[in-house]
Amino acid sequence: MVGMETYGYNAPMSKKTGAAYYDVPEGVDIRGRYDGEFAKILTRDALQFVAGLQREFRNHIKYAMECRKEAKQRYNSGGLPGFDPATKYVREGEWMCAPVPSAVADRRVEITGPVERKMIINALNSGAKVFMADFEDSLSPSWENLMRGQVNLKDAVDGTISFHDQARNRVYKLNDQTAKLFVRPRGWHLPEAHIFIDGEPATGCLVDFGLYFYHNYAAFRRNQGEGYGPFFYLPKMENSREAKIWNNVFERAEKMAGIEKGSIRATVLIETLPAVFQMDEILYELRDHSVGLNCGRWDYIFSYVKTFQSHPDRLLPDRVLVGMNQHFMRSYSDLLIRTCHRRGVHAMGGMAAQIPIRDDPKANEAALDLVRKDKLREVMAGHDGTWAAHPGLIPAIMEVFTNNMGNSPNLIKTVKREDAANITEEDLIQRPRGVRTMEGLRLNTRVGIQYVAAWLTGTGSVPLYNLMEDAATAEISRVQNWQWIKYGVELDGDQLGVKVTRCLFGRVAEEEMARIEKEVGREKFKKGMYAEASKIFTRQCLAPILDDFLTLDAYNRIVIHHPKTSSKL
Ligand SMILES: CC(=O)SCCNC(=O)CCNC(=O)[C@H](O)C(C)(C)COP(=O)(O)OP(=O)(O)OC[C@H]1O[C@@H](n2cnc3c(N)ncnc32)[C@H](O)[C@@H]1OP(=O)(O)O
Ligand SMILES: O=CC(=O)O
Ligand SMILES: [Mg+2]
Numbered sequence: 001m002v003g004m005e006t007y008g009y010n011a012p013m014s015k016k017t018g019a020a021y022y023d024v025p026e027g028v029d030i031r032g033r034y035d036g037e038f039a040k041i042l043t044r045d046a047l048q049f050v051a052g053l054q055r056e057f058r059n060h061i062k063y064a065m066e067c068r069k070e071a072k073q074r075y076n077s078g079g080l081p082g083f084d085p086a087t088k089y090v091r092e093g094e095w096m097c098a099p100v101p102s103a104v105a106d107r108r109v110e111i112t113g114p115v116e117r118k119m120i121i122n123a124l125n126s127g128a129k130v131f132m133a134d135f136e137d138s139l140s141p142s143w144e145n146l147m148r149g150q151v152n153l154k155d156a157v158d159g160t161i162s163f164h165d166q167a168r169n170r171v172y173k174l175n176d177q178t179a180k181l182f183v184r185p186r187g188w189h190l191p192e193a194h195i196f197i198d199g200e201p202a203t204g205c206l207v208d209f210g211l212y213f214y215h216n217y218a219a220f221r222r223n224q225g226e227g228y229g230p231f232f233y234l235p236k237m238e239n240s241r242e243a244k245i246w247n248n249v250f251e252r253a254e255k256m257a258g259i260e261k262g263s264i265r266a267t268v269l270i271e272t273l274p275a276v277f278q279m280d281e282i283l284y285e286l287r288d289h290s291v292g293l294n295c296g297r298w299d300y301i302f303s304y305v306k307t308f309q310s311h312p313d314r315l316l317p318d319r320v321l322v323g324m325n326q327h328f329m330r331s332y333s334d335l336l337i338r339t340c341h342r343r344g345v346h347a348m349g350g351m352a353a354q355i356p357i358r359d360d361p362k363a364n365e366a367a368l369d370l371v372r373k374d375k376l377r378e379v380m381a382g383h384d385g386t387w388a389a390h391p392g393l394i395p396a397i398m399e400v401f402t403n404n405m406g407n408s409p410n411l412i413k414t415v416k417r418e419d420a421a422n423i424t425e426e427d428l429i430q431r432p433r434g435v436r437t438m439e440g441l442r443l444n445t446r447v448g449i450q451y452v453a454a455w456l457t458g459t460g461s462v463p464l465y466n467l468m469e470d471a472a473t474a475e476i477s478r479v480q481n482w483q484w485i486k487y488g489v490e491l492d493g494d495q496l497g498v499k500v501t502r503c504l505f506g507r508v509a510e511e512e513m514a515r516i517e518k519e520v521g522r523e524k525f526k527k528g529m530y531a532e533a534s535k536i537f538t539r540q541c542l543a544p545i546l547d548d549f550l551t552l553d554a555y556n557r558i559v560i561h562h563p564k565t566s567s568k569l
């Protein structure tokens with residue numbers, strides 16, 4: 001029998017097995033591993049709150065997911081996404097979002113990263129104005145990662161977080177001045193298979209939001225938000241009806257906490273193609289709770305392919321060629337700026353994928369230069385701030401924004417971008433230009449497999465070939481391969497007339513696996529999950545019907561139920 005102290009003081013213990021289990025409210029069942037630290041998060045009251053959210057909103061969420069399917073069918077039958085005539089009055093109406101709280105008026109550089117303990121401390125200390133703590137693109141959503149993430153965030157908000165790196169004998173603690181914390185829960189589509197509510201897996205984002213909100217709203221408002229908060233980033237929405245659900249979730253949370261309506265604030269990532277036609281509508285639904293929109297450029301590219309999966313006339317060139325200089329990407333960023341500033345909130349830029357290259361000063365300078373150029377384009381266009389993937393990039397990005405923003409904390413009032421009012425539906429979906437090459441196919445495959453291998457072993461963002469890779473960038477590799485195979489595209493950049501076939505892809509996948517083994521070394525390759533990753537990735541690239549998300553299939557491989565030590569339904 002395991003001792004009580006291992007499990008935390010008040011843990012209920014099974015008479016039969018002597019094992020501790022979570023104390024859950026009626027209808028809630030926890031199937032994840034028991035841990036005394038997790039039990040401080042998974043309290044009866046916090047779970048009651050999450051279950052309340054699930055019960056109130058589950059039918060709305062199901063309906064919203066059904067609507068996504070309907071829209072997909074329309075696009076798959078040749079339809080194009082566009083502005084909704086029924087909500088013209090919202091787009092043309094004169095209304096404003098609630099004023100931006102002063103605690104987050106200045107967001108010129110935001111660092112992002114998974115909710116890992118050391119990274120949270122480093123990010124909060126990084127000198128960035130905001131830290132976006134991520135349960136999404138950069139986190140592999142294992143039970144351990146999610147629950148440790150909640151523990152870490154609670155300690156961070158309390159100000160007590162520390163980390164002892166034993167190998168380096170270094171202790172990490174928070175500085176006096178830290179970045180403001182935003183938390184990004186998962187997207188609506190992801191279930192949390194370790195928590196069942198009324199016999200069904202909980203909605204992942206309601207678990208992330210609910211547990212974090214419940215445990216932190218009071219301390220956050222005291223220590224971070226100057227009376228506002230907590231603050232959130234909301235990912236992967238496709239339609240304003242999804243924003244409306246979030247708005248209702250926020251109102252319910254505020255009521256439970258007894259705090260003013262409009263306390264919670266959120267920035268929505270515009271990172272699906274359908275959502276770019278709904279930006280006003282999304283802000284409108286969240287107008288009491290909004291602090292802007294963000295150009296989630298990587299998922300946006302993924303969504304372009306997904307939306308046009310049945311449109312062989314809109315195939316992507318090599319992934320490296322799909323940047324912000326493509327007309328459809330620039331139009332999206334410009335319209336986002338105009339929309340946000342017209343409604344009085346931040347228009348945030350996106351992530352440059354470059355990271356510092358430690359062992360090659362020349363390559364490092366070239367990477368930094370690309371980041372500077374990308375950020376200069378953003379600030380000159382009117383973005384109020386942007387994302388950094390790594391603390392080493394912050395000084396350069398800060399300098400670019402500070403030198404070009406004047407003295408104000410943001411550009412909301414000063415850069416209106418009225419010219420962007422002329423952006424048309426066609427501008428927003430214009431075919432990307434560029435060539436396709438064998439190296440493009442190979443790189444997608446090599447990156448996709450290595451990313452999935454990392455994800456299966458608990459790491460959701462990795463450095464690969466000097467770039468940051470996460471779930472969004474890996475999705476581009478997957479769907480681009482799928483699209484090229486499905487339509488048998490010619491690799492026109494190589495001038496060899498080679499067409500992408502299932503057979504060619506099979507050979508490429510084999511050869512790239514051999515290359516990965518060589519690069520990572522035989523030992524690591526054997527111990528890692530490369531074979532499983534290759535199976536998942538290649539199956540999805542070859543699937544007759546495109547899977548909606550890479551991580552939905554892979555998720556089944558990281559779910560670990562512990563029926564003996566968990567709670568009882
Ligand atoms: C498409 C999107 O959604 S973008 C947003 C989601 N993606 C992300 O947030 C990616 C965030 N970035 C990362 O995860 C990391 O930077 C990686 C994986 C790309 C590279 O990480 P590493 O290989 O650890 O980088 P590196 O070894 O250079 O790190 C140096 C130090 O910086 C820290 N660091 C690196 N990135 C971050 C970060 N984003 N936040 C905080 N600290 C960081 C490391 O922890 C390390 O700290 P230490 O010196 O105290 O040990
Ligand atoms: O979440 C950000 C993105 O680019 O995707
Ligand atoms: Mg994203």
